[in-house]
Amino acid sequence: MVELSVLAELKQQHTKEGLVGNINLSNLHDGFYPRCVEYISGIDCEAGKILFASVKRMRLSKISRLVIARVSVDDVDNLSPEEVLLYTALSEKVESFWSEF
Numbered sequence: 754m755v756e757l758s759v760l761a762e763l764k765q766q767h768t769k770e771g772l773v774g775n776i777n778l779s780n781l782h783d784g785f786y787p788r789c790v791e792y793i794s795g796i797d798c799e800a801g802k803i804l805f806a807s808v809k810r811m812r813l814s815k816i817s818r819l820v821i822a823r824v825s826v827d828d829v830d831n832l833s834p835e836e837v838l839l840y841t842a843l844s845e846k847v848e849s850f851w852s853e854f
Contacts, residue, residue, distance in 0.1 A: 759792035763804045770811045778815055778831040786835050820844050
């Protein structure tokens with residue numbers, strides 16, 4: 754397999770995230786977030802930083818929709834390990850919020 758540069762991987766991920774729709778998450782390569790954070794912290798490229806922020810924003814938006822719909826984390830495909838933690842924490846907060854009413 755050909756090794757992609759982080760910037761090329763970010764561009765690919767951004768495109769894939771847009772193609773799969775507003776609910777589905779595209780598949781991430783293993784270690785996507787740590788690799789991107791390391792890359793972004795070591796460059797002086799606003800375009801790369803904006804692209805990474807856009808990918809995170811798209812995925813967070815989809816994750817939020819799934820949490821609000823009360824979809825179990827086990828039923829959501831293509832979550833990274835970092836996103837599983839986020840999903841679980843968001844689910845707990847949403848449940849706590851709605852249980853007060």
